[in-house]
Amino acid sequence: MKRVLSSVAKKLPLQFRVLYRQFLLRVVDLEALSIEADVTKLLGQMAGILILYSVLTTLGLLMATGRLSTAAADLGPLIWRTQQSFLSTTMLVAGLMAVISWDNIFPDRRDAMVLGPLPVRPLTILLAKTAAAGAVLGIAVLSLNLAMSIGLCLVARGIPYFPGNFAAYWLTTRSCRRW
Amino acid sequence: MLELRRVSKYFSGIPAVDDVSFSARPGEVTGYLGPNGSGKSTTMKMITGLIEMTAGEILFEGKPIQHDLIGYKRRMGYVPEEPYLYNHLSGAEYLTMVAQLRDLPERESVEQIEELLQLLSLHGDRHASISGYSKGMRQKVLIAAALLHNPDLVLLDEPFSGLDVGSALILRSLIQELAARGKVVLFSSHELDTVERVSSRVAILHRGKIVADDSIASLRSLMELPSLEAIFSQLAVEQDSDAMARQIADLIHA
Numbered sequence: 001m002k003r004v005l006s007s008v009a010k011k012l013p014l015q016f017r018v019l020y021r022q023f024l025l026r027v028v029d030l031e032a033l034s035i036e037a038d039v040t041k042l043l044g045q046m047a048g049i050l051i052l053y054s055v056l057t058t059l060g061l062l063m064a065t066g067r068l069s070t071a072a073a074d075l076g077p078l079i080w081r082t083q084q085s086f087l088s089t090t091m092l093v094a095g096l097m098a099v100i101s102w103d104n105i106f107p108d109r110r111d112a113m114v115l116g117p118l119p120v121r122p123l124t125i126l127l128a129k130t131a132a133a134g135a136v137l138g139i140a141v142l143s144l145n146l147a148m149s150i151g152l153c154l155v156a157r158g159i160p161y162f163p164g165n166f167a168a169y170w171l172t173t174r175s176c177r178r179w
Numbered sequence: 180m181l182e183l184r185r186v187s188k189y190f191s192g193i194p195a196v197d198d199v200s201f202s203a204r205p206g207e208v209t210g211y212l213g214p215n216g217s218g219k220s221t222t223m224k225m226i227t228g229l230i231e232m233t234a235g236e237i238l239f240e241g242k243p244i245q246h247d248l249i250g251y252k253r254r255m256g257y258v259p260e261e262p263y264l265y266n267h268l269s270g271a272e273y274l275t276m277v278a279q280l281r282d283l284p285e286r287e288s289v290e291q292i293e294e295l296l297q298l299l300s301l302h303g304d305r306h307a308s309i310s311g312y313s314k315g316m317r318q319k320v321l322i323a324a325a326l327l328h329n330p331d332l333v334l335l336d337e338p339f340s341g342l343d344v345g346s347a348l349i350l351r352s353l354i355q356e357l358a359a360r361g362k363v364v365l366f367s368s369h370e371l372d373t374v375e376r377v378s379s380r381v382a383i384l385h386r387g388k389i390v391a392d393d394s395i396a397s398l399r400s401l402m403e404l405p406s407l408e409a410i411f412s413q414l415a416v417e418q419d420s421d422a423m424a425r426q427i428a429d430l431i432h433a
Contacts (some may be wrong), residue, residue, distance in 0.1 A: 018279045025267060050236040113263035117325075118280045119252040 004114075011123050015120055019128035024135060050143035057082070065155045069147060085124065088150050090141055091109035091174055093145065103152050105133045145173050180204050180333060181226070181363050186235030188221050195221045197387040199235070203365045203380075205331075209359045209393075210378030211367040214415050217386040219367045220260050223336045225363070227257045239332060253281070256330035260316035260337045260367075266310035270301050270320050275307060277324045300346070314341030326357075327357065333357055335366045339373060351377055375407040383430045385415040388430065 009017060055086055061082050107115075107125060153165035181203040188196040196218040197211040203209035213219045221357065224230045226237055228248050237244050244251045263272055271292060278288035296302045299319040301335055309317065318341045335354070339347050356379050358364045368374050373396060374381065391398055391414055405412050412420075 014282065015280055018276055022265065022276065026265070053223060079420075110263050110265070112229065113259055113261065115280070117227045117252060117255065117259075118277065119249045119282075120280055121249065121336040 003047060012093060015124050016131075019115075019125060020135075021087055023104070023132035024130075028068070035082050043139070043170050047139055047143040050140060053089075054144050054147040055179050058147040059084075061148075061151055061155060062120065079155065082148070083172075086145065086152075087172065093140050093144055094137060097137050101133055105129060116176070141173065145170075149173070180238075180240065181365060182238040182241075183222070183226070185231050186222070186225060186237060188218070188230070188232045194387050196384075197386070198230075199384070201382040201389055201392045203363050204365050205213055205361050208354055208364045208366055209383065210374040210381040211365055212369075212371070212374060212381055212411060213271070213367075213384030215393070217384045217415070219384055220336055222384070223334055223365075223367055224259075226334055227255065228252060232254065242332060244292055244411050253328070254331045255334065256328065256332070257323035258318075258321045258325045258336060258338045259341070262314060262321055262341070264309050264317055264320060267308065269306045269308055270296060270312070270338070271305040272314070274323055274327060278327055281328045283328055289362045291327060295327070299323055313334075315343055315346060318342055319346065330362070332363045333365070335364070337366075337368055337369060338366070339370055344361045352366045354385055369409055371406075371408045381407065381413050385413060390414045392421075 012020075061078070064078060107129065111125065149166060149169045153162050153169055184198045184200050187194060198368070199222060200419055201209075211222070220229070225232045226244075228244060228251065237256075239251055240327065247350070261349065265276070268276065274292045274295070275288070278285075278292065280388075293302070293305075294349060296305045299322070300317060301319055301323075304316065312320070320336070322338060325335075327403055333354075338350060338354075342350060351373060354364055354366060366374070366378060378395065380392075380394050381391065381398070393412070394402070398407075398410050402410055402413065404413065
């Protein structure tokens with residue numbers, strides 16, 4: 001997977017890759033952090049917290065469904081409530097990430113002064129910024145939903161329906177992130 | 180050759196630069212002088228393509244820069260007045276990023292960056308975050324970034340800002356060396372003494388208009404004044420500086 005991703009990345013123009021990496025590191029407002037703050041570590045910790053929340057909630061769901069009878073009437077409300085709660089949490093996290101990275105979504109004076117005299121097309125800068133902001137949002141949503149998407153789809157209708165349910169889960173989450 | 184033809188820039192209808200024409204030739208250092216707010220930095224930003232002009236034309240080697248702005252930027256090095264850098268990077272990382280964005284060959288640029296950092300006395304701090312750099316260190320990073328790709332056109336906007344005496348002396352010699360190697364050097368500064376020593380020609384700007392554009396020697400003999408400072412005072416300074424100083428001293432005494 002890593003090899004595939006790096007071979008895809010290598011096909012992208014160098015300027016885009018360089019700018020994407022810079023903007024990804026700067027997606028959090030660095031002025032709000034201390035000098036020693038390590039943004040990659042900060043993003044890793046944030047993803048870790050979201051994954052932990054997701055795994056704990058999934059384990060809770062699995063334990064709860066284990067104690068219930070397998071009748072659809074018993075499982076239905078619980079699954080429905082869990083999914084609703086997760087969609088709300090996803091919206092909250094996406095909103096929070098948008099607020100945190102808002103200042104860095106658009107090119108600022110610093111970007112203009114640093115990148116302006118360099119032979120870089122404005123479109124490349126814009127695409128790199130958009131890709132970096134999207135990547136952070138994507139990492140947050142993925143971290144939050146991965147464990148739950150597997151757990152919920154397994155519990156809901158079992159392995160035979162897993163691919164369809166899994167796709168439906170992510171389609172709903174993706175739409176929810178859009179809004 | 181860099182040539183400005185009747186260049187103007189208006190901000191909300193107010194002229195910041197008004198009908199400015201002058202040229203900078205290869206092998207010469209052209210000084211660009213003017214009091215605060217006269218439009219020097221605005222002109223520099225138009226020459227770098229950072230802001231668009233309202234009217235006029237800027238030509239490099241006879242071609243309008245807007246025709247191939249990316250190609251023009253490949254051949255230009257610019258040290259801005261304000262030391263804007265990416266503070267989360269170290270000096271070495273910043274220069275590497277600039278080299279990559281300029282599409283310079285990796286191995287050569289790594290060696291060049293190391294040597295430049297060494298020559299600019301930044302090697303010891305090359306892995307420290309720029310946010311911890313002093314103003315002079317930031318200025319050195321900007322100078323290194325502007326010269327990394329061996330540009331044909333060097334634009335320096337207040338390049339001595341924040342530099343210590345030793346570094347300023349090196350930069351002064353470097354500017355002359357670059358011109359001697361056939362580069363077009365346009366150099367804006369408030370330090371009249373340095374401009375007089377380094378530049379062969381000067382263009383003086385006052386309230387957005389060019390009031391003098393000639394060699395320093397010609398200006399001296401034409402105006403019968405002994406120094407660039409005297410020429411500048413006559414052309415671009417409106418108030419009596421001694422009287423102003425007395426007024427300020429009186430005010431704070433009272």
